[in-house]
Amino acid sequence: MxxxxxxxxxxxxxxxxxxxxxxxxxxxxxxAGRRAxxxxxxxxxxxxTVGLTGSAGSGKSTLTGALAREFRxxxxxxxxxxxxxxxxxxxxxxxxxxxxxxxxxxDPQVFLRxxxxxxxxxxxxxxxxxxxxxxxxxxxxxxxxxxxxxGQDEVEVAMMADTTVVVLTPGSGDDVQAMKAGIMEIAxxxxxxxxxxxxxxxxxxxxxxxxxxxxxxxxxxxVRTASALGEGIGDLAxxxxxxxxxxxxxxxxxxxxxxxxxxxxxxxxxxxxxDRLVMAQxxxxxxxxxxxxxxxxxxxxxxxxxxxxxxxx
Amino acid sequence: MxxxxxxxxxxxxxxxxxxxxxxxxxxxxxxAGRRAxxxxxxxxxxxxTVGLTGSAGSGKSTLTGALAREFRxxxxxxxxxxxxxxxxxxxxxxxxxxxxxxxxxxDPQVFLRxxxxxxxxxxxxxxxxxxxxxxxxxxxxxxxxxxxxxGQDEVEVAMMADTTVVVLTPGSGDDVQAMKAGIMEIAxxxxxxxxxxxxxxxxxxxxxxxxxxxxxxxxxxxVRTASALGEGIGDLAxxxxxxxxxxxxxxxxxxxxxxxxxxxxxxxxxxxxxDRLVMAQxxxxxxxxxxxxxxxxxxxxxxxxxxxxxxxx
Numbered sequence: 001m002x003x004x005x006x007x008x009x010x011x012x013x014x015x016x017x018x019x020x021x022x023x024x025x026x027x028x029x030x031x032a033g034r035r036a037x038x039x040x041x042x043x044x045x046x047x048x049t050v051g052l053t054g055s056a057g058s059g060k061s062t063l064t065g066a067l068a069r070e071f072r073x074x075x076x077x078x079x080x081x082x083x084x085x086x087x088x089x090x091x092x093x094x095x096x097x098x099x100x101x102x103x104x105x106x107d108p109q110v111f112l113r114x115x116x117x118x119x120x121x122x123x124x125x126x127x128x129x130x131x132x133x134x135x136x137x138x139x140x141x142x143x144x145x146x147x148x149x150x151g152q153d154e155v156e157v158a159m160m161a162d163t164t165v166v167v168l169t170p171g172s173g174d175d176v177q178a179m180k181a182g183i184m185e186i187a188x189x190x191x192x193x194x195x196x197x198x199x200x201x202x203x204x205x206x207x208x209x210x211x212x213x214x215x216x217x218x219x220x221x222x223v224r225t226a227s228a229l230g231e232g233i234g235d236l237a238x239x240x241x242x243x244x245x246x247x248x249x250x251x252x253x254x255x256x257x258x259x260x261x262x263x264x265x266x267x268x269x270x271x272x273x274x275d276r277l278v279m280a281q282x283x284x285x286x287x288x289x290x291x292x293x294x295x296x297x298x299x300x301x302x303x304x305x306x307x308x309x310x311x312x313x
Numbered sequence: 314m315x316x317x318x319x320x321x322x323x324x325x326x327x328x329x330x331x332x333x334x335x336x337x338x339x340x341x342x343x344x345a346g347r348r349a350x351x352x353x354x355x356x357x358x359x360x361x362t363v364g365l366t367g368s369a370g371s372g373k374s375t376l377t378g379a380l381a382r383e384f385r386x387x388x389x390x391x392x393x394x395x396x397x398x399x400x401x402x403x404x405x406x407x408x409x410x411x412x413x414x415x416x417x418x419x420d421p422q423v424f425l426r427x428x429x430x431x432x433x434x435x436x437x438x439x440x441x442x443x444x445x446x447x448x449x450x451x452x453x454x455x456x457x458x459x460x461x462x463x464g465q466d467e468v469e470v471a472m473m474a475d476t477t478v479v480v481l482t483p484g485s486g487d488d489v490q491a492m493k494a495g496i497m498e499i500a501x502x503x504x505x506x507x508x509x510x511x512x513x514x515x516x517x518x519x520x521x522x523x524x525x526x527x528x529x530x531x532x533x534x535x536v537r538t539a540s541a542l543g544e545g546i547g548d549l550a551x552x553x554x555x556x557x558x559x560x561x562x563x564x565x566x567x568x569x570x571x572x573x574x575x576x577x578x579x580x581x582x583x584x585x586x587x588d589r590l591v592m593a594q595x596x597x598x599x600x601x602x603x604x605x606x607x608x609x610x611x612x613x614x615x616x617x618x619x620x621x622x623x624x625x626x
Contacts, residue, residue, distance in 0.1 A: 270586070299354075
């Protein structure tokens with residue numbers, strides 16, 4: 001295997017195979033992956049990153065594929081990161097989605113990467129961020145990040161993007177009133193997908209009411225699409241380009257990226273600290289002794305955690 | 314407000330109001346909540362804890378309610394912890410579920426607590442564990458923990474129980490083959506709910522094939538229920554009681570609880586470390602300086618995390 005520095009050079013020269021191999025190192029958080037990221041990070045920051053999230057069954061994958069084709073028709077190059085949830089529920093449906101996206105991968109100007117969510121220790125967001133950085137440094141104009149908006153982690157990943165798109169569908173059982181605060185907090189663009197279904201008008205009207213009520217500066221656009229029929233995709237691409245222009249003109253992008261950097265540095269530091277702690281404690285058996293006390297109910301878990309990190313007791 | 318020690322005494326004497334107030338302190342992870350937990354932890358460990366998880370729309374809430382009524386008819390007392398996801402999607406549906414469970418709360422031998430999932434820093438599992446500890450110490454025979462199996466966090470919470478029930482429904486789009494490894498890893502009891510729907514037989518047969526193929530000692534029981542019609546609930550209660558007996562006789566429970574204790578102590582220690590780090594760094598502005606470097610792309614996030622915790626550089 002070529003040293004990582006050579007792979008990074010090949011990646012920066014436009015070699016897709018080198019990109020794929022570097023992504024594997026980054027995803028697995030190997031020392032080589034970290035060196036690659038350190039080299040690529042200063043070359044990144046030029047792509048427009050777009051996160052798409054929404055309930056399972058909202059047609060996000062079909063929409064992401066249609067959007068990618070639209071941007072290709074506009075001459076843009078694309079990276080696509082598709083996040084599959086760790087949860088055993090809904091995995092099957094996603095496999096089908098991924099297969100439907102395969103035709104895109106025949107286009108040399110599109111690079112699709114599927115990622116599985118990891119364990120509970122907060123690995124998804126950093127791994128995704130690293131993959132996005134590499135696609136960005138590779139020179140893609142736009143990086144689409146598609147996640148199932150099922151849990152906190154997935155929503156967080158969609159929020160790592162410059163522009164976050166929330167996809168809703170009529171009659172999905174999503175109660176728009178109940179989730180309005182959540183939507184307004186994360187959505188830069190709202191999409192009513194499957195707009196050929198009954199109640200699409202009702203959903204769009206409800207969203208408009210919420211958007212107007214929570215107005216604070218920019219009015220969140222609401223785009224109607226039927227991704228399976230190819231309807232409204234041009235409008236969505238327009239809305240995304242407008243948001244990119246808005247971000248660049250207003251200085252909002254810099255503030256947003258700074259906030260993201262802070263969040264990411266803290267998340268990584270947390271992970272490092274726990275790795276270090278487990279290594280140190282594993283060596284002298286102190287963790288095992290504390291676990292025994294907790295299992296025997298002679299010590300509660302909080303007191304054990306304090307003891308482990310050298311507080312209290 | 315009464316000092317927490319007095320509230321704990323009242324809780325242990327069977328006072329429901331005191332229990333509610335202690336739970337609020339525990340959920341909010343206040344110093345009083347930690348003192349309460351330290352006092353309650355040695356009194357816990359007697360309840361049979363049962364986690365129920367499954368896709369949104371699998372009828373888990375109705376099933377949880379029906380199961381609670383069945384156990385009440387058998388003379389058992391119950392705590393119920395219902396976890397609502399943080400994600401903005403599906404919140405509305407859950408509100409309806411909670412309302413349908415309200416009739417149970419008129420029974421003084423049932424204590425229902427709804428919890429919202431928290432932020433991203435791993436707060437859900439410890440908070441839930443604390444609530445379960447308090448309900449257990451309060452003297453409930455059985456504590457049911459109901460979660461939406463949408464993300465890693467939610468599945469993790471269901472796995473904190475002695476017995477984990479995975480609820481599936483025919484025709485829900487869950488591809489059983491695709492998720493078989495995930496199911497077998499977490500399920501102690503499998504439920505085919507809405508068994509009056511078409512394809513229920515097919516789903517049950519698929520599950521049986523998977524269970525038999527992955528046999529390693531105990532054969533995971535498959536129970537057919539129609540929670541809305543009240544069918545099969547007695548069978549499910551029987552399966553749970555059998556699992557409890559199995560756990561007690563085999564020594565599996567002790568190993569399981571020890572593993573859970575380890576996981577929990579590490580999760581809490583991680584949280585403590587990051588809290589301490591943020592406090593320390595916030596004071597001297599070092600974090601801010603590192604964030605600026607990352608935002609300016611002169612330093613990558615991993616290198617910044619290393620610098621923050623005093624590694625590398």
